[in-house]
Amino acid sequence: MKYFAYSTLKPVARFFMALSTKFSKPKPPTYIDPLLVTEIETGWGLVKDDRIRELYWRKDEMGSVVILEANSQAEAEGIVNSLPFAKKGYISFKVIPVGYFEPYEAVYLRLQNS
Secondary structure (H helix, E strand, O other), X not given: OEEEEOOEEEEOOOEEEEEEEEEOOOOOHHHOHHHHHHHHHHHHHHHXXXXXXXXXXXOOOOOEEEEEEOOOHHHXXXXXXXXXXXXXXXXXXXXXXXXXXXXXXXXXXXXHOX
């Protein structure tokens, strides 16, 4: 998929932001304990493989924001859905393609042509 921005054909983003949209604690909470080590190991493996670039904890509600690199939207969704908490349904993500802040280029081109 391609999109137009400032009259320039650009490829789809290689970076994605995955925003957690649901984080539910299992009942009883001890069900999550066995997954903690696996969740951390899986996440750390994705960081080492340069799939997860940045990871943040949300300050407005329980959850996370993941900045990741992938070749497609489907691949990015597959990455976050490979996490054990996601597989068990304790967390889900909205995956959004992102790229550099294009208005900088538009302003630069406008100033250059002035």
